[in-house]
Amino acid sequence: xxxxxxxxxxxxxxxxxxxxxxxxxxxxxxxxxxxxxxxxxxxxxxxxxxxxxxxxxxxxxxxxxxxxxxxxxxxxxxxxxxxxxxxxxxxxxxxxxxxxxxxxxxxxxxxxxxxxxxxxxxxxxxxxxxxxxxxxxxxxxxxxxxxxxxxxxxxxxxxxxxxxxxxxxxxxxxxxxxxxxxxxxxxxxxxxxxxxxxxxxxxxxxxxxxxxxxxxxxxxxxxxxxxxxxxxxxxxxxxxxxxxxxxxxxxxxxxxxxxxxxxxxxxxxxxxxxxxxxxxxxxxxxxxxxxxxxxxxxxxxxxxxxxxxxxxxxxxxxxxxxxxxxxxxxxxxxxxxxx
Numbered sequence: 001x002x003x004x005x006x007x008x009x010x011x012x013x014x015x016x017x018x019x020x021x022x023x024x025x026x027x028x029x030x031x032x033x034x035x036x037x038x039x040x041x042x043x044x045x046x047x048x049x050x051x052x053x054x055x056x057x058x059x060x061x062x063x064x065x066x067x068x069x070x071x072x073x074x075x076x077x078x079x080x081x082x083x084x085x086x087x088x089x090x091x092x093x094x095x096x097x098x099x100x101x102x103x104x105x106x107x108x109x110x111x112x113x114x115x116x117x118x119x120x121x122x123x124x125x126x127x128x129x130x131x132x133x134x135x136x137x138x139x140x141x142x143x144x145x146x147x148x149x150x151x152x153x154x155x156x157x158x159x160x161x162x163x164x165x166x167x168x169x170x171x172x173x174x175x176x177x178x179x180x181x182x183x184x185x186x187x188x189x190x191x192x193x194x195x196x197x198x199x200x201x202x203x204x205x206x207x208x209x210x211x212x213x214x215x216x217x218x219x220x221x222x223x224x225x226x227x228x229x230x231x232x233x234x235x236x237x238x239x240x241x242x243x244x245x246x247x248x249x250x251x252x253x254x255x256x257x258x259x260x261x262x263x264x265x266x267x268x269x270x271x272x273x274x275x276x277x278x279x280x281x282x283x284x285x286x287x288x289x290x291x292x293x294x295x296x297x298x299x300x301x302x303x304x305x306x307x308x309x310x311x312x313x314x315x316x317x318x319x320x321x322x323x324x325x326x327x328x329x330x331x332x333x334x335x336x337x338x339x
Contacts, residue, residue: 003328005308008173008201008256008282008321013241017204020244026236029055036236040243044197044210047246048189052218054225055239059172059209061230062196064092066211067133069220070166070193073098075132078119082109082142084170085135096228100129108277109140110148113155120163134160137170139177144317145260145283147177150187157191167191172198172209176281179253193217202253202282203245204322207238249322256282256320259329263318266333272297274314284318285311297339304335 004010013021027033041053056062063085067077077093079086081103085093093099104111104119120131134156139145160167169192171177178185188195194213199205211221225231232238257280264279267286274287288294294310301308308318 001305001328001331003306003324003332005306005318005320005324005332007309008319011200011204011322013206014204014322016248017241017244021237021240024236024240026234028233029235030231030233034234034236034239036243037239040239040246041210043243043246045212047185048195048212049186050189050195050212051215053210053212054218054221055232055235055242056196056209056211056225057207057230057232057235059170059196059198059200060089060092061225061228062209062211063089063135063168063170064096065221065224065228065230066168066194066196066213067093067099067135068097068224069217070133070168071097071099072130072132074129075099076102076129077133077135078102078104078116078131078165079135080104080106080109080111080137080140082106082140083135084137084141084172087142099133107143108146109137109143110146110152113152113159116156117159120159120165131163131165133166133168135168135170137172139173139180139281139283141172141283144277144285145173145176145279145281147181147280150181150183153191166193168193169195171195173201173281175250176202176253176257179250180257180281199242199245202256202321203242203249205238205241205245208242210242252322253282256322256324259324259326260284260318260320262329263320263332263336266336270336270339272339282320284320286316286318287314288316290314300339301335306332306335 024036029037045053077099138148199208260282264276267273267276272292274289277285
């Protein structure tokens with residue numbers, strides 16, 4: 001039995017999801033004639049109370065499209081120093097859009113409205129780039145699945161309004177935050193100019209992300225997606241998985257969160273573990289003692305067919321997901337206790 005906690009992207013479609021995919025009605029999406037993609041986009045837009053949505057092959061492409069539609073080359077984007085759009089999208093903000101990134105020194109991937117206000121209050125003469133975009137990530141990947149405080153996001157939105165700056169949400173794991181904080185998609189739809197949501201992480205679809213925004217935003221995004229090579233043909237088979245995921249795999253995210261917390265409790269009791277970061281959703285980040293080499297620990301667990309990653313400097317990560325069962329949890333706990 002392989003126990004794979006490397007990421008929540010390792011899941012396979014369930015039998016019911018595969019059946020839904022194989023029975024999908026499809027067409028040519030470049031001509032906007034794939035009925036299943038159209039249905040997914042309409043469903044997502046309605047869910048968030050936003051005007052329109054656009055299906056993408058990846059979250060990175062959706063985020064990069066959002067950055068490009070909000071900015072011009074030479075403009076400035078504000079994000080946390082741990083933000084996915086800055087650290088893990090191949091330098092795309094600079095490469096694709098020519099924007100500079102102003103990194104804010106937040107906590108676990110989250111900065112405050114006060115920090116943003118200070119960052120955007122600098123000089124506004126010809127020597128400084130135009131401030132055009134604020135991008136936040138919820139939940140925070142590098143921050144261990146941490147969830148933003150919604151009231152803080154409302155304060156940040158007010159600053160964006162005052163400074164005439166767009167507000168984009170990288171919501172790759174937004175549904176984890178919604179379940180953990182008992183929040184609703186429409187709360188976020190009212191707050192952000194654009195939102196990207198990923199279907200292939202906790203929701204368990206094999207591929208796909210969605211970008212939400214106004215009709216004007218999505219009209220521009222459609223052209224940018226084409227330029228980025230993201231136009232697809234009979235991709236309704238993939239969109240069908242997204243529809244199934246939104247209908248069936250949101251509430252069950254609470255199970256992933258519960259299993260993650262149980263892992264954290266066991267790790268905290270292990271003598272070879274230095275500390276465990278707070279666990280809010282499905283990501284567990286922890287540190288080994290100085291006497292234990294984290295790479296050696298990873299290797300020894302791999303020999304027992306338990307897989308997770310080292311992030312360097314004694315920092316390790318496990319991510320729970322749809323395919324991680326209670327049987328696997330019991331096996332993992334037993335191996336951790338006996339290590």
